[in-house]
Amino acid sequence: METTILTYKIFDSVAQLPNNWNDLAVGNIFLSSSYFEVLEKSAPKNMTCHYIGLYKNEKLEGIALTQMLTLTDVSSFGVNKSCIKSKLRDFVFKTFAEHVLFVGNNMLTGQNAFIFSNQITTTEALSTLKKAVIQLKKDLKRQKTKIHITSFKDFTIEGSKDFEIESFKKYYLFTTQPNMVFLNQPEWESENDYVNALSKKYRDHYKRARKKSEMVTKRQMDLEEINFYNDKINELYFNVTKNAPFNTFYLAENHFPTFKQLLGDKFLFYGYFIEDKLIGFNTMIINGCALDTYFLGYDDDHQKDKMLYLNMLYDMIGYSITKKYTKLIFSRTALEIKSSVGAKPIEMFGYVKHSNKFINLFMGKLFQYFDPKVTWIERNPFK
Template sequence: MITYKLYQSVKDIPKQPWDDISSNDIFLKTPYLEASSKALPKTISMSYVGVFKDHQLLGVAVVQHVQLYLKDMFRREGASCFKEAIQNFVSKFLKGHILVVGNLTHTGQHGLFFNESLITSSEFLTIIFEAIEEIQKTIKKDYKKTIRLILFKDFFENDPIHKEHMAFKAQKFHKLKVQPNMLMAIKESWLSVQDYLNTMTTKYRARYYRARKKRTNIFIRELDLNTLKKTSSTVYNLYLNVSKNAAFNTFVLPENHFWSLKEHLEDNFKVFGYYFEEDLIGFYSLILNNDCIETYFLGYETNHQHTNQLYLNMLYDMAEYAIKNKFKTVVYARTAMEIKSSVGAKPETMYMYLKYTNPLVNSVLKQVFRFMNPSQQWEERHPFKN
């Protein structure tokens, strides 16, 4: 008989079998789960689902209980009356308590994994639906709150989960297309950064050299755990400089987030600081996920962004790290798509499954989602020859 077990703490998870079955995704393994549990946004709490048959672990799921507030969703000040009216309209549907099967703080499918040789996708999904129902009841009992929205997030177009579209439909979920994930494949022929540059057109190779020239006075070094703790306040403020300018957001990280990840992930979490003279003026972070580099949060001082082209240089540095360390893919995520395409990233379509627990609202969810996820007009760049 296939059953499930809910865990509210990473300490209670059966570590060895859990990490064995999650070996393909660092975001599902206990070191990351432990690190993030100690440094989650204050509006997010966790549940972990183990799916078993005769005490054998067949699959896992990570479910986030998220409390959404208007002040976190829309952070830019000075919006026009019209935009503010739209924001207030959307917030009426979004604010409150939601469940996310996956990771709201990172782009990608990092919420589910199961052994396909031991359990079918239909069986696994049926059990996850049951676990979600229990989580809803627990939240209602303990918090006196009703879950308003349930979300399975970030599936690529070729993900086998889409074979279960009838199961999602039976549960009243909508399949919705979201902004693409920007991925850059590292070619086997790129044995050095020069090989990468040689595949570029003259225009984009010149763009690379111009950007590099603008960072001449910037010193870059990797930040270890002690340095991250000492510079925690500076790193956090740099992160906030970028985060607060996002038009739409669902969380704010706590200050200890970066050094907590470094403490638990060790060499699988990298933070590189950008120094002007003696001052830390920017940083970017990476999570090393098997043969993929997952670009993580970054930050910078606004007054150095244009002068030194910090953001563009960070994108190049991420690509160079992947090339030099023999990774296969750089996951650039879903923001700033045009500039990311200029360094070689390609858009990959992604989907989510959503359900509003109020049947009436759920019937018009796709229309509401258009306000949440407006299509972005952008021009894909093509930096490589041919």
């Protein structure tokens, strides 16, 4: 039987992508040229994206996304900088992890790294993708950018097993906070059906949160409104993200208007108002039969007083039920409160390697130190 060696091409811009790129990306909007255009026009300032095509007999059979992040360009690694451990972590990140190359999407949770057709095996595709990544790192080095860390992310336990091949022997398998996924039940027709499925304790939580937010109005915002409120939107977004232990990027100021302009109805933007004052927002992205939650923002006073974040979770659940999406991807962070509304944790894995062979020997211990395990209690709100 004749064997065909896969080849690859690395693309620097959306304009270079082949016309049939979206034939493969049809199963995941986050690998489509339309979404890549969003990144190209409004990616974080410290992010550079590349796109990789895998070819068999000159036919496109695989697509992938890479994101290179320059961590020294991030103005803050979070506001909690008083403790020695935080300062040490910041120093190490900036000294030994200035440039990080992700195969996947660091702005999302889930397998948004690649899609392969059934005309090629996963083993040969991953081996060729790794060769492409090595070439990309050489290209970046010629441009005076040395990649310190390379990471393939985020995969389920089943997906991570595909990497148990010779090509990835020197990569360290890691796990981070789980992806919180809310699964809709086929019999649910409305938000009321969801509420009725809750146990009394969590039904009371729901009623209390809804009562707290009676003065808050919510509406879907179009491009014109997003542009009008854009300064306030960025202020609310930064108010939330600045409290993270550290950030690898900040969204560009034009990110949300660009997203809405290019993806239209597939990008949902909801504003929360008291009278005419915008006090919060959340966003969702339609991805086939699933909804992915995206970035949100709020001011602290109204968040506490109106239980704004919890109400946003309920609103997103209600929308997903009404519109008959099979699942709602809540992503990682805020694990316990997402669990309290019914989301289940899906453990996510990745593979990481440091360019320094000596440091790479201790990658396992270093990773556990700088990304400590989060302790939380899983809830079951249903009867």
